[in-house]
Amino acid sequence: VGQKPEDCMNQDSAVIAAFKVFQQELDTKHDKYERLVKSSRDITIESKRTIFLLHRVTSVPDVEEILTEADVKLDSVRQKIGQIAEELRGEDLHQFHRAITPGIQEYVEAVSFHHFIRHRTLISLEEINARLVFMRENKAVDEVTCPGPCVLTFQITPTDYLLGVADLTGELMRMCISSVGNGDMDTPFLLGGFLREIHDGFSFIGNTGPYEVSKKLHTLRQSLGKVEDACYTLRVRGSEIPKHMLADVFSSRAAHLDPDDAMP
Amino acid sequence: VGQKPEDCMNQDSAVIAAFKVFQQELDTKHDKYERLVKSSRDITIESKRTIFLLHRVTSVPDVEEILTEADVKLDSVRQKIGQIAEELRGEDLHQFHRAITPGIQEYVEAVSFHHFIRHRTLISLEEINARLVFMRENKAVDEVTCPGPCVLTFQITPTDYLLGVADLTGELMRMCISSVGNGDMDTPFLLGGFLREIHDGFSFIGNTGPYEVSKKLHTLRQSLGKVEDACYTLRVRGSEIPKHMLADVFSSRAAHLDPDDAMP
Amino acid sequence: MSVTEMFSYIQGFLSADQDIREDIRKVVQVLEQTAREILTLLQSVHQPTGFKDIPSKCLKARELFCTVRNHTGELKTKFPAEQYYRYHEHWRFVLQRLAFLAAFVVYLETESLVTREEVAKILAIEVDREKGFHLDVEDYLAGVLILASELSRLAVNSVTAGDYGRPLRISNFINELDSGFRLLNLKNDPLRKRYDGLKYDVKKIEEVVYDLSIRGLAKELETVGE
Amino acid sequence: MSVTEMFSYIQGFLSADQDIREDIRKVVQVLEQTAREILTLLQSVHQPTGFKDIPSKCLKARELFCTVRNHTGELKTKFPAEQYYRYHEHWRFVLQRLAFLAAFVVYLETESLVTREEVAKILAIEVDREKGFHLDVEDYLAGVLILASELSRLAVNSVTAGDYGRPLRISNFINELDSGFRLLNLKNDPLRKRYDGLKYDVKKIEEVVYDLSIRGLAKELETVGE
Amino acid sequence: MSVTEMFSYIQGFLSADQDIREDIRKVVQVLEQTAREILTLLQSVHQPTGFKDIPSKCLKARELFCTVRNHTGELKTKFPAEQYYRYHEHWRFVLQRLAFLAAFVVYLETESLVTREEVAKILAIEVDREKGFHLDVEDYLAGVLILASELSRLAVNSVTAGDYGRPLRISNFINELDSGFRLLNLKNDPLRKRYDGLKYDVKKIEEVVYDLSIRGLAKELETVGE
Amino acid sequence: MSVTEMFSYIQGFLSADQDIREDIRKVVQVLEQTAREILTLLQSVHQPTGFKDIPSKCLKARELFCTVRNHTGELKTKFPAEQYYRYHEHWRFVLQRLAFLAAFVVYLETESLVTREEVAKILAIEVDREKGFHLDVEDYLAGVLILASELSRLAVNSVTAGDYGRPLRISNFINELDSGFRLLNLKNDPLRKRYDGLKYDVKKIEEVVYDLSIRGLAKELETVGE
Amino acid sequence: MSVTEMFSYIQGFLSADQDIREDIRKVVQVLEQTAREILTLLQSVHQPTGFKDIPSKCLKARELFCTVRNHTGELKTKFPAEQYYRYHEHWRFVLQRLAFLAAFVVYLETESLVTREEVAKILAIEVDREKGFHLDVEDYLAGVLILASELSRLAVNSVTAGDYGRPLRISNFINELDSGFRLLNLKNDPLRKRYDGLKYDVKKIEEVVYDLSIRGLAKELETVGE
Amino acid sequence: MSVTEMFSYIQGFLSADQDIREDIRKVVQVLEQTAREILTLLQSVHQPTGFKDIPSKCLKARELFCTVRNHTGELKTKFPAEQYYRYHEHWRFVLQRLAFLAAFVVYLETESLVTREEVAKILAIEVDREKGFHLDVEDYLAGVLILASELSRLAVNSVTAGDYGRPLRISNFINELDSGFRLLNLKNDPLRKRYDGLKYDVKKIEEVVYDLSIRGLAKELETVGE
């Protein structure tokens, strides 16, 4: 029994040698995980700031300017996602998924918000992933496997996409309320329809999706309620316009109201 | 109502000017917070690895070598704390406390473990803080306020110290069980006494401390129980040594057993 | 230092900390009481009869702020100046209310947004952290957001009281405020939640202005809006 | 692509994912059944009579591992190879048990630690992630730690069965294992918890050796230990 | 006294307590049933047709309060008077509902705030704790706050029913109530939470008045407001 | 019978139970799929354009209920009839959803409350527990409460779509429902919680009616209300 | 049938259900009381003096089981037989305790495992669900697992009382039990959790046997083990 | 009485209540401080050297209980006697700790169970609720259960300190306690949870006695056991 210290000194035993390998393997993995967490946090912050920037579109005349500025910000986020892709080159994405999922979801939220403002449609997962293709200078090491400039891609998972879109609905609700406040009469109805489509989409998926999705459904439903209430209020008060004023009001503040969309 | 967009264009209004200042102030603070969170994570990881390293002392002959290696690791942690101190220069520590507290607690745990192994005593808060004094090259900017090489200190709060010490007890328990497994007959009793002192200290503080401390008391009590059980087992089985073997056993495996401490 | 000594030392620190908190709590309670009195005073502007003597109410409120300054003066003495954020939670709530009340008084007096400097002066505290007990920028902003919601209520009640011009002026004021807030990148914290509420205040006021406008009660609108 | 189409597309993905999981669950259930059979077989070595025919038990276990290999072979076909960690949770538990069982068989046969490579071979899976369905290093380590706790029990029961040499050999084996684990930096995860248990196994075995030693029943000790 | 004897003796205590609680629960159930009946009766005032025969509904409610008084009379006999707070949780909820119902009846009858004395009398219980089973002041206040939210609903529905004067009167009543509550220094407890809801009721009613006012439907307002 | 034999025998029991649960789960999954399809179909009535073709949507929903009936028919065969409550949790959730969907269809068709008998018929299950797979009364009530909250949403959206008559009819319907529920003595269970939500639905709809009424958009009201 | 009539009718259902639950609760309380008495009686075997008169204790316990049978007889009459699982939760806990007590008596009498049939007979209930109020197989197994933990305690205390043979017999018994349970494929439910505790009981008893064996106090072992 | 007057009057009530609570909290804080001092004092018996001077420690503890009596004396004056249960939560925790400490002192002095009367006397409070500030029976029981867990620790540490007789005496004491508790019909409350922990204490102490007994260190056992 007293000899144990000596046994353990047997540093060149096969067991010890094997565990030295394990040590390195585990440390490497852990370090990588940690680097990914940090990247993810950076992505979250920058995406959130992009969303704040995009909300300014309801109050400024030049929407395009903001969209461009937001795109520049998103480009820098994509660069960071590129770093993640680099980090995950040859790895199993799912092994490190928990480290990066918060950032990725926030990016989906930001990029889909940007897309909605520009195109008034829901960006597809393919469209998002199509912009996550990165050219990389080749490292001498893997020249064999990948000659010339190397193409690196990052594939957002459908679940992260879904979770990002769920959060998007909160931003759309905020945009809707702001629009009403800014006297914009058609955006609310447009948002109402779009949000209802997303809501119906989520209820079509129901509880077949992952648990995190179901958790966000309640908030989604609340947002939809707020938007529907806003549309309702616009309609109700619109019903009251005295006949003699109708022309005035229409010309002064609802010139671009699309009768097809807004009138039932 | 329709004029709002124009109002908002009044970018040089006093209000807008003020909010631009606020924006910068908030972003600066947020960015700093984020950098501190990252430093704290680094500190946590490196401290944890130091603790793992220190646990090897129960199974190797040259304790000093490990202690020195651990001290080198702790030095690098201290460098990171120095970065935090730099970051907090002129700030109110408590404003960013939540960002750094996990890392700082882990450092207390590691450094007090190191100290216990070397000195068999509890390191004091002063002793810890005394090593968190950093010399800094002076930046031209604040040359006025601080001429010559600038001294920067970091003061760990009593609460973080307490929480770190609470976690230390878990490591001491692990060390105790390992010692028994390695046939070491006096470390367990030593640890038992030490842990009991810490336990009594915590029960003296009771619920006057912050909530986080009370939360850790249960684990602390469990650790103490495990150590007391181990001491009990050693004593009980020690009572059984047949008279004729006593000499043998003592010479072969309990040579350094201190009769004063170990025999009641 | 023995373990026991160490724990005694820490215990001493914890007791001192608790004593400080107890002291702070007491002053804060008194502050809250005074804040409630100012609120009751200013709330009466929502009454139909309340619109008449706004100036005299503001004067009275200004007097009560003297008392507030005494209390904030006392509060500062209760803890080491550089540990403001250690005890921040204790007075954060009341400070936001007071910032709101100061902003409300100033709005009623001049229909303009109180600056952070002015609030600090009214409360006899600092703007810069380095100079002493100060008004955190987020607390100032929270106070301003409470004002926005109070003004949306005021817009409604001023119509009831027959004052059709005020809603339009409130509308302009609040729109500028909204533009300001859009510049900020807020975290997911209480301030962000409050800011989300601002959108509803803006919306409510817009609805009042709309109601006035379709009834031809807002003739001033065109002129003011330009 | 319309919103509806988009959600249909995602729903398709989710269904496919669920089907895969369902398939995996079924194979895993069968694997668990076989693992339980191997366990029952090997557990009998703890019986006083069990020490006699360890070799024959190992042979039978080896046969059952053939069945295991069939199941792991099937498991691999159930999902895209590069998505191992996506479904890891489903088989993690049973794979750790199987790693333990493989380690136990090898220990009983040769009293040496099974390597990761050997376990992979016994289960007909890979060591390197890149090569296909593999044995995660943490799962291998978890299996080894289950072995340690099984051996501490075996040390106790071999004394009951009158075999006084085995505890000493187990002691040496487990000490080496312990030294190995001390090299690792574990996170606060299930593996860390299991590793904390190893200390108790080491302690238990040390106590058995002590009991033998003070009774002079461990004469071999000196020789073996050197 | 042996340990066994002592514990038997203690068990006597525990049983007695459990029996009391069981008895209380039964009476409280009956009280809840009657409270629900009164509620159903009074709720009908929200119907368009309900505004006509408020007096007859109040009369019927008054009759049902006789039954309530029988039950409270029974409740008092179920436990020693000085242990009111020991069992308070059992009847707290229903007592708050009954206080609300009493306050609602009185409001419908006289458009005034029921006093604590009146509620106590309607329920045949005491005001002063010293005199017996009493109405705790917090429970009275909780009941009054439920009334406030009921009245905000009533204001809405009276407009629907074409009664444009009632909202203005409700508005005055609720403003007075609000001022009253602002005199109180509430702790951070359920009552405080309920009180926070009061400001929404105030705002809702103000908006109803606004709606009437901007449409010229609130001619009485000027007179009332003076 | 040896211990081993007995446990083997018991394992038979356990397997049988697990198989039943597995079978039930599969049918329930399909039921949920169909329920989701009906929901998606009926939810489209909230779209501004959705109000036009309610009848055709109801027809399509009725068709989908045929599929439902096939599934419930299958479900019944999966377990012994008298063990309904043993497996209740498996289908409770989907049955409540289906009860809601049946209630929604019937409401859209006839603007009346579906009875438990009708729901049972639509789902091809029993009302009386004794007769076989039945609709538990609590599950029926849960379904009805989901309908109430759907209708409060419908009231809002029908106004947006320009249908001003519907909210008044919904209001009457929901008031009747509310009176009905007040007759029930619910325990402190999930159903009670859901029921507490009903009063928000009632209030919401009353506010819609109010909005229409004050703007003179609710001419029918007078007639209906009498 | 009007809505009101329907809800009145439904309230009848709900009341009936609540009454049944109340009735069941009362009988179950009495059952728990008797179970506690049997436990106190049997617990005394752990006392050093308790080993002497095990048979007389078993006799007394058998008598108390008569009372149990009266209560179970009463319990059956409280609800319709086919709704066993509807109310299962109410008696599940006490039934498991009673199964344990029956198993304990039988073990003390014959050192063999009680069968489910025997337990059912002792409690005067059925084995087959179809025949009436029965002993669910999971509840039987739960009772057996409680026995295992009681026996590990008994092994310890019998050594204290100087009975060195009993631990060996308990060890054999519990090993057989363990093999039995390993035949079962348990779900992730409370039973599975309890079963995970069995391995600690097995280990504890093995250590007792080890302690006896290394001290030469277990001479019988060799003979028994063969 | 106007609404304002009434609310002012009510505020008087609320303030009085808050003042009482503040006063109670202060005294309770001091009590907790003293209780912690007694605990620190008595806990030192677990130290290897602590066993020597138990009597002198008990004396010192008895002195500290004088201080406790002063505080309880003060506590009584802070609120009307019949409102004990209104403020019970404030001192419940510390009273349980003090009951434990009293029970611990008495046990160390005489190795017997303190009665509720004795605890009341040590704390200078009443046993009967009617006579004034009393010791609630549940609080007494909670204190006794804390003692049980402290004694299981003491049994372990007394062996470490070389006192082999004490565990046997503790074992008898705790068995008697266990029988006592089994006479009680506890509700599903915190006390019940604590009581569930008692069986672990019992088992722990039995294992200590076993360890001593198998090593022949418990010679007294035979005599005591008879």
Ligand SMILES: [Mn+2]
């Ligand atoms: Mn967002």
Ligand SMILES: [Mn+2]
């Ligand atoms: Mn640690």
